Amino acid sequence: MTTAPPQVPFSATLRDGRTVMIRLLEAGDNERLIALGAALPQNDWLHAENDLRSAEMVGRLVNARDAEHWRQIVAVAPDGAIVAYASARLLPARSSHVADIQLIVGEAWRRCGLGTVMAGEIVAHARKLGAAKVFVDMVEEQTAGQAIFTRLGFKLEGRLVNHIRDRQGKLHNLIVLAYHVE
Numbered sequence: 193m194t195t196a197p198p199q200v201p202f203s204a205t206l207r208d209g210r211t212v213m214i215r216l217l218e219a220g221d222n223e224r225l226i227a228l229g230a231a232l233p234q235n236d237w238l239h240a241e242n243d244l245r246s247a248e249m250v251g252r253l254v255n256a257r258d259a260e261h262w263r264q265i266v267a268v269a270p271d272g273a274i275v276a277y278a279s280a281r282l283l284p285a286r287s288s289h290v291a292d293i294q295l296i297v298g299e300a301w302r303r304c305g306l307g308t309v310m311a312g313e314i315v316a317h318a319r320k321l322g323a324a325k326v327f328v329d330m331v332e333e334q335t336a337g338q339a340i341f342t343r344l345g346f347k348l349e350g351r352l353v354n355h356i357r358d359r360q361g362k363l364h365n366l367i368v369l370a371y372h373v374e
């Protein structure tokens with residue numbers, strides 16, 4: 193994948209013909225981001241790092257929107273609802289050349305290309321932040337997420353056995369996929 197410069201804001205037409213506006217996270221997005229989190233299937237929250245159902249967590253994310261080492265983007269449907277969220281955050285100290293990324297797509301907006309659009313755009317933001325390498329981690333069962341990033345050129349860098357404990361206490365393997373930015 194060749195990473196183009198970030199394009200936000202821009203309109204994207206998805207494979208199913210629907211359109212979304214991709215833009216940076218804004219100060220007034222709290223309630224819409226919480227609504228995205230509340231609408232996700234319960235299984236998505238078993239192993240999620242950031243609980244978008246929590247007003248406190250969403251408040252921290254929105255307050256961090258201007259941090260120099262972090263970029264957050266959202267996809268907004270024509271009705272104003274946030275239907276996807278992605279972030280890229282540079283790691284500190286000896287790993288300051290590496291960014292971790294997160295991607296969350298609303299259930300009704302999956303399998304139409306939105307995840308790929310969001311993933312490509314957040315990688316471009318990570319590159320603009322100065323990242324030479326980006327990585328994403330997810331539980332092994334998240335095969336659709338793995339497919340999105342593999343299509344973009346990410347390679348498997350590791351599988352950590354029983355590394356994640358979900359909110360019900362069950363252990364899961366963690367998959368780490370990485371991409372070296374040109």
